[in-house]
Amino acid sequence: MRLFLLLLAFCVAPGFALADPLPSWRDGEVKSGIVAFVDAVTEIGGPQYRAPSERIAVFDNDGTLWAEQPAYFQLLFAVNRIAKMVEADPAVASSPALKAAASGDFKALLATGKEGLLEVVTVAHSGISVDSFQAEVALWLEETRHAMTGRRYDELIYQPMLELLSYLRDKGFKTYIVSGGGIHFMRVFAEEAYGIPPEQVIGSMSETSYNVDGGKPIIMKEPGIAFLDDKEGKPIAIDRIIGRRPILAGGNSDGDLQMLEWVTSGEGPRFGILVHHTDKEREWAYDRKSHIGKLDKALDMASKRDWSVVDMKTDWRVVFPFELAQ
């Protein structure tokens, strides 16, 4: 009897069955579309039901799960690491790009062009073991603040997307990151920030080597890119690593176009989400002409392919988790 009362109390608790799984999303087409899709694929016996093993959702990271202005955070990490390396050994500053990075002079760094940026990223991401590299990323996250907001970089994650990730997992989805960012970089914070474990983080990869020194094996990051997880690279990585086509994909830029195209053109129910950065008050507003997170062709394709475009300004009640504590 006691058990029965307890069960009854639980079931009739106010809002129990009606709790909103996406409280930071304003009611509207995008939110109702997400919920309708999830309801459809989880309705046992329903015409659009998909087994849990097929409920795979993939998300870009930069600009989709966390912010990416004024520059990709991983590039800011790279510049910071070069500065530390040069402090320890001035000989590291052996080129105009490395010199510019070491002095934090972004204007001079950008003037060195793509080659200069690639050099900075390569030097910052090689000649170090994976373990040591990840310890440095963790330290950087602890020590460094995003200049425009004064926040830790891993605080600049999107509350509505955190809710979406949790909601999907609660409904039996496996959530993956599929990002142009580096795997070793993202894995440092992805589990704590997003609840996404290392083995569900797919990204760009530097070359790595396996070395045994005095019986102790070590994996070293080497110069050179083993895989660039951007544009066509995203569906290719999904095929290689996940091995089946996800049924939901989220992105925010033209770099995500092929991933959304691949995911949403499969058979059965599919869902594509594009985060459109439209909120210059709470975040940033940029799209077709941005150097970072350019959203142009994918925005044109959204209506043709029936992708849901998130208007950050109107669709999101809250942008960052720290707003909730304020």
Next chain:
Amino acid sequence: MRLFLLLLAFCVAPGFALADPLPSWRDGEVKSGIVAFVDAVTEIGGPQYRAPSERIAVFDNDGTLWAEQPAYFQLLFAVNRIAKMVEADPAVASSPALKAAASGDFKALLATGKEGLLEVVTVAHSGISVDSFQAEVALWLEETRHAMTGRRYDELIYQPMLELLSYLRDKGFKTYIVSGGGIHFMRVFAEEAYGIPPEQVIGSMSETSYNVDGGKPIIMKEPGIAFLDDKEGKPIAIDRIIGRRPILAGGNSDGDLQMLEWVTSGEGPRFGILVHHTDKEREWAYDRKSHIGKLDKALDMASKRDWSVVDMKTDWRVVFPFELAQ
């Protein structure tokens, strides 16, 4: 009261707590070592306890989970596919190696050396979409029989290893394949044969391309090897795809040496298993001088590194699942 009786009946049912999770393994050092390791890492509050997220186990496939004689089964598939391709278009037989494969003349094929074998494998694994390729593998598994046993290739899997995989999963482990075999090939049977889903199958990868034809995207297998998952490639792939060090690894050849070394040299409790093919009655007996599955350096290293060596003849009560039905 009824519930209580039911619970009691369940708890005292004969063998309930004592059921052997590895019935096809004979009692001995290997079996007791496996069970002691699993008990230690799952003992809540124990000194060697590892959280479920760290319970990752990796296994080679050829010679570890299924047989590999008289040749890697994937090579037999490749030769079979070349024969079919030549039947459809005789112009495909454009080299001595392809001609030899098309006529099923293994002696002539081997005489073309490594280059000839690589050509056969490349031609058989490219110029086709991933979907069509996997449909062909599935058809080959249906239609073809292993000449020496008359069995389907996916019947030549090891019953004791199936039990080990299930046992580990029951104890909260995530089980992975990390094999020199191809990802697209292995994923066709890995889930049904071993209970290992596509996203936990790591292997060698051909180049692939993303193409959109009439709005329909397709992933094509291309000539060229994108990644060779053998020797040093195994720990490198584990780092790239899983992103943390497994605590148990199983292999059977020198190609698995670095994987076992990487896994068992980490901190805390670790377990390495080497399957030694010693049973020429029920399976095959080969090791140091074999062209297929050569086990030489890894066998020497086993005692130094404290890896458990499975003596198939004495440690396995049953080799293949079909023996149980006889």
